[in-house]
Amino acid sequence: MFNDKLKMLRKMQHFSQDRLAEEIGVSRQAVAKWESGDIFPDITNLIALSRLFDVSIDFLVKKSEACTKREGPLEEVAIDQDELRRFLYKAKIRTYASGIEQDIDGLREYSHDYLYEDPPYHYHDSYVGNEIFSGQEVVTFEGYPVWALSYQGRVLHSDFSSKFLKEALFHVTPERPFKGPVHFQKGASVYHCQIDGDLAWVIGREEVYFNEEKVYELVFHGGLLKE
Known part of the structure; x- marks a missing residue:
């Protein structure tokens, strides 16, 4: 889920919610709502997050495929x-x-x-x-x-x-x-x-x-x- 990935990335960078908000130009309340799953960031903020954490937007928004069964040998x-x-x-x-x-x-x-x-x-x-x-x-x-x-x-x-x-x-x-x-x-x-x-x-x-x-x-x- 996006909110879990965001929390993981933030903690990996030792960022507080205030620091993350400052880095991408939003309020701390917005970050808190993203991490709680109450709201979802728009494309502008998704781009800012992908650049800040050096990950793809696909990684941020797509469901993990780690538990998906792949067909074929x-x-x-x-x-x-x-x-x-x-x-x-x-x-x-x-x-x-x-x-x-x-x-x-x-x-x-x-x-x-x-x-x-x-x-x-x-x-x-x-x-x-x-x-x-x-x-x-x-x-x-x-x-x-x-x-x-x-x-x-x-x-x-x-x-x-x-x-x-x-x-x-x-x-x-x-x-x-x-x-x-x-x-x-x-x-x-x-x-x-x-x-x-x-x-x-x-x-x-x-x-x-x-x-x-x-x-x-x-x-x-x-x-x-x-x-």
Whole structure:
């Protein structure tokens, strides 16, 4: 829905309703009514929103196709791996790693979920648990699942900082958009990520150390989907 997408985009940019209203030249009350679903912006304001958030008008107004069933075998879906790699990179830095909690319904009870769309691609990250957790990232193309990554992790010590982990993950690179960089350090906290494989099939492990003691670990594997 448009109002949910608008709230998500605003929060991703750390904008208040007042700030968004100022950026596009409308009243805060107008933004509040857009986000509540009471009214819909006219074409002039839709254009302003698409330019501000760097998304298409189609993305703003069209219903998500993420849950739409596509007819035909997966082999018929033509995937440009470079394009998919760029999309994954954008999805990673605008969801969990951004540090912004998205106000959306979870995929399942008690799950934590993050969404990002740049049609025809859609990204959904969903995990359950906290100190010990498990999750999966799925990318769809025109509503059809084309890539997935499963992961399992755990916190080993109270010195672990989720804020540091998110900062490390924010430094993911477009060349390997799976988890974080090979190495990231800030003070006594150190992040490492090892991978084997590429977009088609990858396995890996990430670890966080504090004062040279391991305080967090996660394993992951995934790749392109094929029937």
